[in-house]
Amino acid sequence: MYIKSPTVACDSPPDAPNDFYNYYGLRGVQYNPLLFYRAEQLENLDNKCVLFYDYMSLLPTNVPILSKSMIVQAPRGAGKTHVRECIISQIPKERHIQLKIYGKTVDQYLDKFLSNIDVTSEPQSIKIQKYWTQQRFLQLILTELVSNFVNSKYLQLLKEERSHFSFHTREEIATLLAFYTTTDPDTLCKMVNILLFEKTECFVWDCNIKCDKFQSTDFAKDMFISLKEKHNEIKVKRHTSTTTDVALMILLGVHSKTGVSPLLYLQNDYRDQLTSLISFLNSMGVSISVFVDSLDESIHFFNSEDTNLVALQAFVNSVIDPETLHFALGDWGEYMHTQSALSFYVFIPEVSATPINITWARRDKIPIFTLKWNELQLINYVNYIFGHLRKQSAVACKHLPNICSVLAGQELCIKYMKKLRHPRDFHILFNILIEQINTVYSQRDPPFIATEQDLTYAFEKLQYHILKETLM
Template identity: 25%
Template sequence: MEPVTTNEMKHRHIPDNNRSHNDNRNAPEPEIRVENPNDGALSGLSKGSIISIVLFVVGCFIYLAPKDVSCSMENAENRDFERYYGLGGQTNPFTKATADDCQSDIIYRPALPQGILQSDNSASSFLTLAPYGTGKTLIRCKYNQTLSPTKYFPVLILNKQISGYLETFVKKIETNTTVCREKNCLKDWTENEYGQLLLSSLVTRFIEVFPKMSNTELQPLFELSIEKQMRLITTIISYYSAVGTVELETFVNRILGTKYKTNEIQHQYMEKGVAYNEKLYTHFINEANRLLALDPNPTRIRLLYGVIAGQQVKNQFENIQLEENIFNDLRELTLFFRDKLHRIPVFIIDGIDENEYFFQNNKPNKDSLEAFCRTSVSNQIITQVMANNFHLSMFYPKIGDFKIEDAIGRVDKFPVYEIKWTKNSLFNYADYVLRHMNEKASYDRCKSLPNFETLVNYSDKSIPKYIDRLKTPRMLHYFIQELIIQMNNDARHASKPFIATVENVVHAYANAEKRFVKN
């Protein structure tokens, strides 16, 4: 018998309806298989396999589809850095040179002092020194944002507030403020003036949030004796620095259950049969004038006199001395916040490198700056910090060879941090930002953002000498802003669109350097 071929074997397994029943008597038993009528021609595959194949084919089509048309530099609309890398709809972090608005969600922690942003979001006292544009504002923003409002009472003191106190001080000791900005008019600025700045900032911030506080939160105020309430009111009114007295009236009347109005003070206390005491009022004015960093607002003093006269406690306050008791008043008020309101005051000071008394065209007035910085770490201040009355978190500029840390008696208890950037840390920061942008880029981009070295074509031997001169994040931001402009202009003729050429880098660096010096 001749061997049966494979093909014939297959035919024998398939019944032929045209054959008679007898023709199949000697045929082997047919293979039995249950088929799903819905599988059709792909009956041997599972549904999951079919879906995977379809997705694979579609993916390959998308991946292999030519992009020459949609990303061609022949189309003017494509000659745009953000369009090419799919950045539309998101903010390019490099286009913001500063973090003054505190809206940035990008912070590269490895290059910043590790002791500031604690894992438990706790406050601490420290001095941070850093040159211009190195990230002080950014880390200050993050530090302030992490502080729990139920545990701390942050008091942010920036250039605007500092300028107000300095301006008042200068007016009281100098007649020509223009000349004063060009020399050391702060040579007489002492720890007392710095204490006024802290106390006044705390008072003003408290009055700002006071209307939003509930009676439950303020219960410790209501429980004070009348004498302590009046001492507190005296401190509040004397050191309040904002314009107007309406907020002060609200505070006084809510605490005392009264209806004092500054413009009706004289009428109000005369109705009570209390004689006007010109000598006592003058005494209050003179005491206010002795606070050299504060404006002696007569309207505010009138309210203070009216309240003291109206509450008939003139005898206890006729010998009041404000200037001699600055640090005692600061201690009493901060302890009240800490022990009664259960919120520790945290003074956060930043922005002095923008102050016209300390810097002009990025050039420091070294004498004035040193005088101010030394008073901020004076013995009277540090003693209260060490006693945990409050936290003092300062973000100061680093200037030349001046070592403010030498003025701190307890560096072991009051740490000093420095922000220093190296080439490697700056490159790492740039890659960190580029990765963040890539994660948010649109799907239809022409290309993913490369790393920083590829973007600036660092492998070209003519380029590193410019890139390596970038020393701070701010300078890096200026450079990339200018580089994008250069690459946009050259996109049509570039051999590699939006990868920098030597000419792009040279012009971008020159423009960035001008902006950095100017700002």
């Protein structure tokens, strides 16, 4: 039996829906970007690229959103993280490893780094400035890459592809996996056995190095001590002593089967170790993307003790060092041919009072650009969102108009949009404005359209939010 929906009364204030979202039928829409101030809050979305930043003409016309590596600089709220999510949403999920080095992850590595270096008399920001180098960042990449690859989903691929590699190569990779892994020693043990199946003297489907039990000889004890000393050089590795000891025991198991010291491979510098690992993964058809973002969320970079951002500059230098970014250029390595298996997407906070120096010179290879918004782009951006909301509205008094109709007309709309720096400013302004309009709703005819007084009030409150952000 069909029951007609009741008519919504919109003419008299007492009977009308009592807020902006009810009036325009927007309560319960699946996704309303205007309610969020950070792109990280949108992790539950099926489509991570809801707003197409290339469509909004924010990127240079010769730099598509999926450019093979890029460096983006922008202030908080300009859309760095949303661009990141757009890229991630379009990267193939199969045979691809994403290394997400975000603010909280960076904090964990820097906490470990600061606790492991011997100098204790200087402020933490100065320690980072002096002692955090490109070599430390390479250690971080090695640890993240190995920890992502040591995963049960790659076991079958490893079995299928191992015959394409010499035993020497597989032995080197087994050593790197055991030395840099931070979790899951059981999967590590299975991978080592798959890689070195000849030496385990077993069938392909039943390999088993005794990862936690082998004869404890004086030589083995000395080797274990040497491995621990070598491991202590990794100042940024996230690990527990238990995980480390198990992984090093697996290395001893490898040594007991092959007779080759793992120190032979670990004496190579970090760049050579990373080259070997990337080349191995590339030959198996596994590509890698490195995302460095949310640095403005790190407690080590933005605090009252480091007003000159020396720690942030040191970290950025380690990331955009030419030797680091060279991995993404595609013209190196025995197996790399013409295309690199690794892409870098680096998002750097822009702070007007303390500019961050970006020294990368090969912009023809890895472009650098800044996200900048003008009033017309902001209007288009909001109308794009309004179009999405309008399609999902239900039981509305009126259809949601364009943004300038809501903001008291074209002239005032442009005037106040010019005052805003980026989308986050608008999100904050809009939520303040809607709260203000709802408060005076019963006094208006027609309702839910801002006046200049409303806009002035909302902008003054926005300035307070901006000031708080500046002092953070």
